Amino acid sequence: MKNLGKLLKSTAIVMLLVFATSCSDDDNDDPVIIVEDDNIVETAQNTSSLSSLVSALAKADESSNNDLITALSSEGPFTVLAPTNDAFTNLLARLDGFDSLDDFNDEQLQDLLATILTYHVVSGAAVGSGDLTEGQIITTLQGETLTVNIGSGVTFTDAAGEMATVTAADVETENGIVHLIDKVLIPQEALDALNGVLLTSITDLAISVPSLSILVDALIAADGDLPTVLAGEGSFTVFAPTNDAFADFLMENNFGGLDDIPTEILTQVLLNHVVAGTNLSTDLSNGYVSTLSTAGPNDANLSMFINIENGVVINGGSTVTAADNKATNGVVHIVDAVIGLPNIVDHAVANPNLTSLVGALTADGNTTFTTLLSDSETDFTVFAPLNSAFDSFTNPSDNDINSILANHVISGAAANAASLSNTYFNTAATNVDGDNLSIYVNVDDGVILNGTSTVAAADIVATNGIIHAVDTVIDLPSVVTFATADPNFSSLVGALTAEGQPDFVSVLSTTTGTDPAPFTVFAPTNEAFANLAAIPSGDVLTAVLNHHVIAGANIVSADLSDGLVSPGTLEGDTLTFVIDSDSNVTITDGSGNSGIGIIAVDVQANNGVIHAIDTVMIPDTTN
Structure with missing residues (x-):
């Protein structure tokens, strides 16, 4: 690394210092009172939104090779692109194992921090935003270049191809001019030093891995927004198939290439490899998670089965071969097979x-x-x-x-x-x-x-x-199964099992093909029993209950017709069915009570059928 102490003395280096707009801006959350004799360092020290920049400057100066604060206080002039506190927060989030600037805790790391900071400084001129041009290449104090883009705003592109946007331009100080930016820019020298430590987005990570090139092509071919989504905010876990995995997938499904796969299907297949949230391998457990694919019924998100009994296997066929590739917005696990869209059998x-x-x-x-x-x-x-x-x-x-x-x-x-x-x-x-x-x-x-x-x-x-x-x-x-399972029939079950009653449960559990099954049961609801003045007992209750069961027939609603007289019930009397012009079915019981409503039909058991009725039926009491 360069001897930054000598470099600073010879060029009066200006360090990365951020400041806010002047106090005349009423909407500014962090106004800076510009003092005529304030230099860049003093202005930054007086601005709370630049506290991370000031701390970074001091941390870099802990190395004997650097004296950045002194340099930035010198005569200048300088042009400084000053990252805000949020920009430093984002940088630390991208550095695996770095929680704060204190983690730059040895001279090598402090010199690396100085390299990053000097990449934001141009010495010898105070360049206002109006003097910048589209495509302009500027050489920084660190020695590498930045590219200027002028569009709806002013941006600077670093060695990694990432852009920092100017959020406040042309802040003048005693020894130069500062433009606030929303991201810390990284030179190639720092990228090389931070290889494996500096996290990129999931999309950028995929682009950087040669064995995932078909996945990148698939993301673009399927839905042009997918690369942007996986490069943006949010937190994702991506199970990324290798090129070999895609080659097998194409061959197994008789596709000549990605272009042969319908766009909607390819999109859903890719989304089936993405889970919301950051799930490192240590977070995974046996069970199901939902993917981002909406290929389920009614656009439901498909489920993914994760099995960690022997490695990490997805949906029984795709194995994680390289886990925990961290990104700024999640994690990537590389897998050896494309995870298809699972049906129920899968x-x-x-x-x-x-x-x-x-x-x-x-x-x-x-x-x-x-x-x-x-x-x-x-x-x-x-x-x-x-x-x-x-x-x-x-x-x-x-x-x-x-x-x-x-x-x-x-x-x-x-x-x-x-x-x-x-x-x-x-x-x-x-x-x-x-x-x-x-x-x-x-x-x-x-x-x-x-x-x-x-x-x-x-x-x-x-x-x-x-x-x-x-x-x-x-x-x-059996018909008993539904009578006991449905709470609407609890009163009926109570009557069937009342003390002194025959063993109705055994009778109504008789399998079809064995006399007297099958059965047609007209089952009074709890409300029907509640409407009785009194629930009968003994032989009278037995007769009433038998009057609700026809043996030897499975009579479904389609078998009913107007005026139909049923076979005899277990009690002996018949039932008569009336169907009006609106297809409503009512029953006349053995004692002549009419208008008994059927409120639910065709609850089909293996040994008979149940129809729920709204009134307890009474047999003919004169015979």
Whole structure:
């Protein structure tokens, strides 16, 4: 490094000093009272917004090679580009391991600081902003040049190609002129010395790494704004695929080059490599994070599965090969494979906690589910049992495993946890008649399915739907399942299980194909029971409850017609259905009470169907 002490004495060096505008500017947050005899150093010392510059000057002078404060107090004239406190704050943020100017704690670092400071000084002339021209090259006291740009403002470009903008021009002092700038400029000499320490933006970092050149080209080809976004404010974690990774991706997907990939798809693929926030390798853990890709249903952000059990593996196929490449606005982890846009099957395969589910879905070469859940034209909601759920499942009713698996899939809707409410959905499973089974979702305390299975991890977003991991396998439901799961039927359950009543639970749990299943149950709600003057007991209650069940038939709403008389209920009496001109269905019970409303239809169990009604039905008491 040059002997700055001798250099300063021979040229009367002016150091980087920043000052504000004169006190006549009423809008200035930090007015400077210009004293006629104040030199650059004195002006800076009297200006709070230049305190970092003054401190930097003093820190550099701790080296025996430097005497910058004395030089900047000399006769001049000088032109100084003076970084503000915020500019120094930004510089320190870019220096890995530097928290303050005190970290310039040895002579070598202090001389390096002096090199940076003298890069902001031109000696021998006080050049006003009006004397600058577009493209002008100026030689600094440090020995390297800066480029002037005149546009909507005045900027200076340093050796790294970064620009500092003049925020206050033409501040005159006793020994020169100062222009305030918003960034500390870095000469090539300092860039070389700070290699690996001076952080750049994520975009600049990618540009500087030869093995990431295709990624840079992809960013430009996909969305012209992406390089700017990843060079700007914010905090990002980028999993950056190498050139070899892109070559494999192009070949595997039959693309001749980046130009063959539709712009929207390429954009979403790249965004699927970006996570908000700075996540160093030590911050990563097994689990899901959201990427910036909005390729999920209804523009939802895709999920990314991170597995750190053996290195860092993303979505089961992309491994981090070089971690923790820090940037000013985040961190870059270099990966060996492009992270594609995952569908539901991809997410299931990537998560080691779902291996039992994947094994069940693909047992004996079965491709039914992998084909279905890879469909890009349909949205799905999948309740995916964890390995522990399969370990504890005994299949007590000996139901077909494929039907059980289908009972975890809702086709045609991608429901995130926030959109769920206490309601029924139809699953992909069917009964013997081909009717889709229902699943009851309760969100009163978490998300519980059919009263037995709780969502343990919600909102795993894929391109074609959403996965919710659950802690219990959801067996095929009986009509009893829904009666006990739905709190609207708690009064009915109380009546069915009242002391002295037959074992209704066992009867209504009978599997289809075994007499008397299947059942059609007209289930009174809690309000229907509340409207009774008194709830009957004993044999009368038994007769009333039996009057709500038709055995040996799975009668869905589509089977009803105006004037239809049902088969006999378990009590013996029939029901009559009336459909008005607005398609509203009402029931006349065995005792002739009419206008009984059906308020929810076709809650489909494996052994029957439930229709919720607003009134407790009464059988004929005369027979």
